[in-house]
Amino acid sequence: MIIVPAQPSELPKLIAFRKEAASWLSELGTDQWGRPYPGDLLLASIEAGTVFMVRDGEQTAATITLTPEAEEGLWTEGELSEPSMFVNKLTVARTHSGQNLGGRLLDWAGDRAYRASAKWLRLDAWTTNEGLQRYYLRQGFEHVRTVHEGGAVNGGPRVSGWLAQRPALPADHGFRDETTAPAPVPANR
Numbered sequence: 001m002i003i004v005p006a007q008p009s010e011l012p013k014l015i016a017f018r019k020e021a022a023s024w025l026s027e028l029g030t031d032q033w034g035r036p037y038p039g040d041l042l043l044a045s046i047e048a049g050t051v052f053m054v055r056d057g058e059q060t061a062a063t064i065t066l067t068p069e070a071e072e073g074l075w076t077e078g079e080l081s082e083p084s085m086f087v088n089k090l091t092v093a094r095t096h097s098g099q100n101l102g103g104r105l106l107d108w109a110g111d112r113a114y115r116a117s118a119k120w121l122r123l124d125a126w127t128t129n130e131g132l133q134r135y136y137l138r139q140g141f142e143h144v145r146t147v148h149e150g151g152a153v154n155g156g157p158r159v160s161g162w163l164a165q166r167p168a169l170p171a172d173h174g175f176r177d178e179t180t181a182p183a184p185v186p187a188n189r
Helices: 008-027 039-047 101-115 130-138
Strands: 002-005 051-056 059-067 084-092 120-125 142-146 162-167
Touching: 008 039, 008 059, 008 084, 039 051, 059 101, 084 101, 101 120, 120 130, 130 142, 130 162
Parallel strands: 084 120
Antiparallel strands: 002 051, 051 059, 059 084, 120 162, 142 162
């Protein structure tokens, strides 16, 4: 499997991918991703070069957004002064579930963050999806705190404020990485 940057032409595929994940999450009893994510924001992330796709032949097996930019209102000023990269929208196709692609993508993200001189790989997860939170804990993340204040980028109250982090470390993720080398993460923001 290879990992490549997403292209603007893949926006419809990424939106459909997210809808598939939202349907599966609904079957699990969570409202995570029930509200559509704004396409213009997703396109801006693609154009910024922060959205990546895992390809298995002609199929898209998974996607992840990895950015040095934190969502506003989640991390403290002190935390933001530490070089970090942030995981968003990690999604594995149902056709590829059960293959540890999510864990391998988190390892890839931690490796990329390390190569960008980041100290931390950080994420925010759905505040009511305890199964997802346990998953991230099993992946070596430590819960920092849960933030409920603020609004969601797709409208309504904040729903993704369970914050966690793990050190950015080199990793053998097993993907053929066809991305460009990451730019260094700024030490102070």
